Amino acid sequence: MTDANALWGGRFAAGPAAIMERINASIDFDRRLYAQDITASQAHARMLAARKIITQADATAIEQGLDTILREIEAGEFEYSRALEDIHMNIEARLRELIGEPAGRLHTGRSRNDQVATDLRLWVRDAIDSLDTGLRHLQAALIDRAEQYAALVMPGFTHLQTAQPVTLGHHLLAYVEMFGRDRGRFADCRRRLNECPLGAAALAGTSFPIDRRQTAHELGFERPTANSLDSVSDRDFAIEFLSAASLTAIHISRFAEEIVIWCSQNFAFIQLSDAFTTGSSIMPQKRNPDAAELARAKAGRIIGAMTALLVVMKGLPLAYGKDMQEDKEPVFDAADNLALAIAATAGMVADLQANEAALRAAASAGFPTATDLADWLVRRLDMPFRDAHHVTGALVRLAEQENIGLAQLSLAQMQSVEPNISNDVYDVLSVDASVASRSSFGGTAPERVAAAAKLARQRFLADDGVAP
Numbered sequence: 001m002t003d004a005n006a007l008w009g010g011r012f013a014a015g016p017a018a019i020m021e022r023i024n025a026s027i028d029f030d031r032r033l034y035a036q037d038i039t040a041s042q043a044h045a046r047m048l049a050a051r052k053i054i055t056q057a058d059a060t061a062i063e064q065g066l067d068t069i070l071r072e073i074e075a076g077e078f079e080y081s082r083a084l085e086d087i088h089m090n091i092e093a094r095l096r097e098l099i100g101e102p103a104g105r106l107h108t109g110r111s112r113n114d115q116v117a118t119d120l121r122l123w124v125r126d127a128i129d130s131l132d133t134g135l136r137h138l139q140a141a142l143i144d145r146a147e148q149y150a151a152l153v154m155p156g157f158t159h160l161q162t163a164q165p166v167t168l169g170h171h172l173l174a175y176v177e178m179f180g181r182d183r184g185r186f187a188d189c190r191r192r193l194n195e196c197p198l199g200a201a202a203l204a205g206t207s208f209p210i211d212r213r214q215t216a217h218e219l220g221f222e223r224p225t226a227n228s229l230d231s232v233s234d235r236d237f238a239i240e241f242l243s244a245a246s247l248t249a250i251h252i253s254r255f256a257e258e259i260v261i262w263c264s265q266n267f268a269f270i271q272l273s274d275a276f277t278t279g280s281s282i283m284p285q286k287r288n289p290d291a292a293e294l295a296r297a298k299a300g301r302i303i304g305a306m307t308a309l310l311v312v313m314k315g316l317p318l319a320y321g322k323d324m325q326e327d328k329e330p331v332f333d334a335a336d337n338l339a340l341a342i343a344a345t346a347g348m349v350a351d352l353q354a355n356e357a358a359l360r361a362a363a364s365a366g367f368p369t370a371t372d373l374a375d376w377l378v379r380r381l382d383m384p385f386r387d388a389h390h391v392t393g394a395l396v397r398l399a400e401q402e403n404i405g406l407a408q409l410s411l412a413q414m415q416s417v418e419p420n421i422s423n424d425v426y427d428v429l430s431v432d433a434s435v436a437s438r439s440s441f442g443g444t445a446p447e448r449v450a451a452a453a454k455l456a457r458q459r460f461l462a463d464d465g466v467a468p
């Protein structure tokens with residue numbers, strides 16, 4: 001047993017058992033909230049003075065003391081104590097050492113329950129802002145490469161079977177759309193979380209004449225939260241953040257998986273430099289796409305974090321419960337790992353080199369222009385599409401037997417299946433003709449892709465920040 005806790009005084013005669021201290025203390029992880037905690041406390045102290053709940057002199061001493069603590073923490077000179085449980089009490093205890101009695105007045109009209117809810121909202125808001133910057137950089141990298149590869153043909157797949165030729169630029173722009181929606185979800189989450197719980201106190205509000213609008217405004221929140229019970233017990237914002245993070249991680253993992261496949265010798269669509277690959281200690285020929293594999297794997301822990309917090313919150317009665325202390329580690333871990341995955345993915349996008357010959361060869365294999373042939377039969381011979389599909393199937397079978405592509409079938413061979421086929425059918429059988437023809441809005445024609453890249457630049461990268 002240690003001494004009774006200094007901060008809650010007389011009611012507890014003996015201190016916590018060692019195991020209690022270990023399960024109860026959050027300082028090992030919630031120290032990451034130090035900057036938010038100090039900012040929020042300073043705003044609270046200013047408000048208390050403005051409302052004449054404490055003196056201006058006390059508020060000034062508190063603000064300056066907190067500035068000193070901020071410097072100590074950032075210089076690595078602050079001594080954290082597990083006995084003091086969490087970041088809030090560690091800072092307050094140090095403040096008392098530094099300024100004495102006025103430190104005890106800071107906690108007027110608030111509780112750790114609204115304090116931690118405020119700190120974590122501020123932290124998540126900052127995390128969203130920096131993830132948004134990371135995603136924007138990733139989009140910028142993708143758009144640059146999409147412009148470069150707007151006309152580079154590659155096989156488009158469904159079921160991972162060759163379907164129709166597309167361009168690499170078009171494929172990369174598909175991810176720009178996904179990351180744009182991800183940014184939209186984070187922005188939406190940010191809008192909803194931007195209300196200030198400070199002043200809800202323990203759960204019921206306070207009898208002091210506080211001004212919640214002032215603190216909300218000073219901390220950059222839109223408004224104070226409306227219900228004190230909800231204020232201290234709501235962790236929706238953290239769960240929404242984790243679900244937006246999960247979906248982003250899913251998109252990262254899909255792209256990372258494609259990078260892994262494309263780098264494989266059996267595809268050889270792209271190459272990553274040494275900067276993003278590792279060798280093998282035993283197989284000298286290897287160039288393993290570890291960064292892509294790890295980016296792919298991050299979805300596992302990020303979805304795990306979301307699931308963890310959902311399950312923590314399930315069935316919790318109002319208002320605050322210590323269960324909710326378990327919200328921080330998943331949020332921190334998901335934010336850190338998502339930021340890392342986004343940055344690594346942006347790095348790989350800038351690094352990758354497309355293997356043009358392999359992409360073109362793969363785009364030409366597997367009768368990728370069969371649909372173009374069927375469409376030609378419909379357009380030129382006025383065939384119903386179902387019949388055209390049938391005729392094309394017979395021509396594919398013939399080419400398969402001869403072990404050649406559709407464009408290599410002679411006109412006589414074509415006419416043996418459908419006598420009305422004429423020479424201009426060859427115009428639609430090349431992969432370049434195929435992609436060029438897909439010029440509908442959102443399609444893969446190189447001109448379309450170049451225009452889409454330009455538009456994506458305006459939509460997602462413009463400084464006036466057109467909302468994603």
Ligand code: ARG
Nearest residue numbers: 026086112113116322324325
């Ligand atoms: N460390 C706590 C948390 O993260 C702070 C709030 C504690 N409140 C309380 N009534 N014990 O949730």
